[in-house]
Amino acid sequence: xxxxxxxxxxxPAVVSLAQLLTxxxxxGKDRAGxxxxxxxxxLVCQFEPPTPQFVARLASMRRSVGAAADQNLLVDTRAGxxxxxxxxxxxxxxxxxxxxxxxxxxxxxxxxxxxxxxxDTRSMAALCQSLLRLRDxxxxxxxxxxxxxxxxxxxxxxxxxxxxxxxHAVGDSYLLHTRPSAHLSATVELRFQFRYxxxxxxxxxxxxxxTLCFSAAGLAPSKAAAAxxxxxxxxVTKALVGLGQQARYNxxxxxxxxxxxxxxRTAQLAIAEACxxxxxxxxxxxxxxxx
Numbered sequence: 530x531x532x533x534x535x536x537x538x539x540x541p542a543v544v545s546l547a548q549l550l551t552x553x554x555x556x557g558k559d560r561a562g563x564x565x566x567x568x569x570x571x572l573v574c575q576f577e578p579p580t581p582q583f584v585a586r587l588a589s590m591r592r593s594v595g596a597a598a599d600q601n602l603l604v605d606t607r608a609g610x611x612x613x614x615x616x617x618x619x620x621x622x623x624x625x626x627x628x629x630x631x632x633x634x635x636x637x638x639x640x641x642x643x644x645x646x647x648x649d650t651r652s653m654a655a656l657c658q659s660l661l662r663l664r665d666x667x668x669x670x671x672x673x674x675x676x677x678x679x680x681x682x683x684x685x686x687x688x689x690x691x692x693x694x695x696x697h698a699v700g701d702s703y704l705l706h707t708r709p710s711a712h713l714s715a716t717v718e719l720r721f722q723f724r725y726x727x728x729x730x731x732x733x734x735x736x737x738x739x740t741l742c743f744s745a746a747g748l749a750p751s752k753a754a755a756a757x758x759x760x761x762x763x764x765v766t767k768a769l770v771g772l773g774q775q776a777r778y779n780x781x782x783x784x785x786x787x788x789x790x791x792x793x794r795t796a797q798l799a800i801a802e803a804c805x806x807x808x809x810x811x812x813x814x815x816x817x818x819x820x
Contacts, residue, residue: 550672550704551635552590555598562732562745570601572631572669574608574622576641586741593740603629613659614643626667634667637674647692657699677705679783686722701725708787709733709749718749760789760799762808766818769809775817 553560557568575583584604591598605625612618613636622642626634636642643659645652664671675696677689687703690696697703701724709718716736721728731749736742768784769776776784778800785796800816803809810819 550674551633552587552594552598552602554633555602556594557601558594558597560594560742560744562734568597568601569632569670570603570630571598571633571635572603572605572626572629573635573637574605574625574642575635575637576609577638580604580606589739589741593737593742603631605629609641612643613663614645614656618642619659619663622663623666626663626669631667631669633672634663634669635672635674639673639675650693650695653693653695657695661699673700686720708790716743716746720749760785760791760795762799762803762806764789765799765803766808769816769818775815777815781816 551571551573553563553565554569555571557565559565573583578586587602605622607621608625611621613622622634622636625631640647643656645656647653660671660673673696676691678691686705687697687700688694689705703722705720705722707718707720709716717734718731719734720731733746733749734743735746737744765781765785768788769781771788772780772784781800782793782796785791785799786793789796791799800809804811804816807819809816
């Protein structure tokens with residue numbers, strides 16, 4: 530089972546990357562630095578955005594990609610309301626896959642396919658069994674788009690999933706979609722984890738807002754470079770301005786982490802140093818800029 534996790538970049542970037550995972554295999558074309566050996570029949574079980582909006586975005590991408598995916602890309606317009614956690618819902622997705630002769634099934638997003646508590650290990654284990662049954666019965670590769678926790682370490686990829694760690698235990702390949710560092714011009718950074726093969730280096734992609742297509746923007750900074758990164762006081766004040774010039778500690782820390790792509794510990798040290806240097810002021814449980 531192949532799983533992809535999406536995290537928090539601007540919404541069009543999230544949606545367009547999910548579309549890249551569908552249209553590129555269907556077209557059988559190499560794009561954005563990915564090699565596609567052959568075109569595949571792809572069934573998209575799409576819940577967000579609404580189907581008309583999703584199809585309109587695919588049409589925008591088609592102007593750049595061409596008609597290569599026309600015969601291989603299918604959208605399940607009746608996916609909404611069907612739950613993998615019920616026998617009837619599982620049968621719906623399985624029948625849709627068989628009717629489409631799908632070689633790849635995309636579930637986007639995962640939380641729309643079930644009504645279980647994502648933090649409950651037993652509930653998520655049952656959902657994972659439904660995913661595996663869908664994969665095995667359809668004989669199709671399964672791409673699952675799922676969100677991650679609000680705060681994750683740079684080394685976390687498959688283990689970054691929101692909720693129970695059960696999902697990480699059943700997947701084969703993981704693609705983490707996250708914001709790149711603030712000093713980079715790229716739209717998204719992709720990180721990889723493969724269970725049965727060496728993962729490629731993290732890479733950057735740039736989104737064309739007109740065609741909604743991604744292009745390769747080079748490799749992401751190395752782990753060593755990221756580890757050496759220092760968060761300056763101006764990063765802390767900029768983060769505070771972005772929160773309305775006043776925020777609680779946890780809000781400010783998360784904003785600094787998002788802005789600089791640093792670790793939680795680095796953000797904490799930067800906030801403490803900014804307080805010592807009077808770049809920001811703490812009062813009544815809030816952090817603000819000095820008057």
